[in-house]
Amino acid sequence: MLVNQFLILAAVLFCIGVYGVIARKNAVLVLMSIELILNSVNINLLAFSMRNGSLDGHTFALYIIAIAAAEVGVGLAMVLLMYRNRRSIDLDELSEMKG
Amino acid sequence: MFASDVLIAQNIGFAIIATIMVIGALRVVTTSNVVHAALWLVVVLAGAAAQYILLAAEFVAITQVLVYIGAVMVLFLFGTMLTRARIGAESDLNNKNWYFGIPVALALFVAMAMALDSGFGSQKMPANPAVATTQEISDQIFGPYLLPFWALSFVLLAAVVGAIVLARRD
Numbered sequence: 001m002l003v004n005q006f007l008i009l010a011a012v013l014f015c016i017g018v019y020g021v022i023a024r025k026n027a028v029l030v031l032m033s034i035e036l037i038l039n040s041v042n043i044n045l046l047a048f049s050m051r052n053g054s055l056d057g058h059t060f061a062l063y064i065i066a067i068a069a070a071e072v073g074v075g076l077a078m079v080l081l082m083y084r085n086r087r088s089i090d091l092d093e094l095s096e097m098k099g
Numbered sequence: 100m101f102a103s104d105v106l107i108a109q110n111i112g113f114a115i116i117a118t119i120m121v122i123g124a125l126r127v128v129t130t131s132n133v134v135h136a137a138l139w140l141v142v143v144l145a146g147a148a149a150q151y152i153l154l155a156a157e158f159v160a161i162t163q164v165l166v167y168i169g170a171v172m173v174l175f176l177f178g179t180m181l182t183r184a185r186i187g188a189e190s191d192l193n194n195k196n197w198y199f200g201i202p203v204a205l206a207l208f209v210a211m212a213m214a215l216d217s218g219f220g221s222q223k224m225p226a227n228p229a230v231a232t233t234q235e236i237s238d239q240i241f242g243p244y245l246l247p248f249w250a251l252s253f254v255l256l257a258a259v260v261g262a263i264v265l266a267r268r269d
Contacts, residue, residue: 066254
């Protein structure tokens with residue numbers, strides 16, 4: 001196994017996630033794209049952990065999984081709040097900040 | 100001889116899982132049904148767990164299945180259910196300028212692929228990596244990385260309290 005095959009896979013997933021964040025309007029789908037990005041980071045951490053023969057990557061991958069769970073919880077709470085106030089979760093309708 | 104057979108099997112497994120993951124990820128960002136996107140995301144996350152096992156990270160793989168496929172997916176499906184009356188396909192999930200995402204993602208990928216190629220070229224993984232046992236990982240977490248663990252506990256506490264405060268009706 002090459003080191004690069006895992007890193008390239010992670011890069012592909014990262015770019016797909018970035019595309020999703022840019023292209024999607026629905027807030028839940030944007031959160032799902034962010035999950036793709038976080039997962040690609042985890043693959044990178046574990047690949048480097050195996051390459052270097054150390055366990056630090058495993059520890060940080062676990063921390064990232066925990067952070068991602070917290071992020072999804074808060075993010076979906078915000079989406080619920082948005083839906084309750086405006087009956088819509090389209091991100092481009094949140095434009096009060098526009099001058 | 101045997102080691103090279105194992106390596107070939109690993110590469111075939113990697114290729115199959117990676118293809119499934121990329122297809123699933125593309126469907127997540129292109130499908131016109133929010134529930135289908137969540138289910139395709141399950142495919143990607145399960146593939147990631149399989150890659151973790153390929154990377155000799157059992158504990159992280161099991162945690163991935165428990166936390167992501169178990170908990171985060173339920174959260175996503177609940178979020179979809181609570182914010183959308185209809186479950187079927189929808190036509191307005193993308194921005195007006197969604198096509199700007201394609202050149203951005205492609206440029207990002209080309210940049211990263213070039214950096215990875217010049218950085219790691221044809222470096223190989225160690226042939227017989229040690230499988231990380233749960234005991235070693237706990238020694239790491241509760242030893243040198245105890246402070247981030249504490250910080251993480253507070254982050255989770257703050258997230259739980261914040262989610263309740265945000266989502267509460269009053």
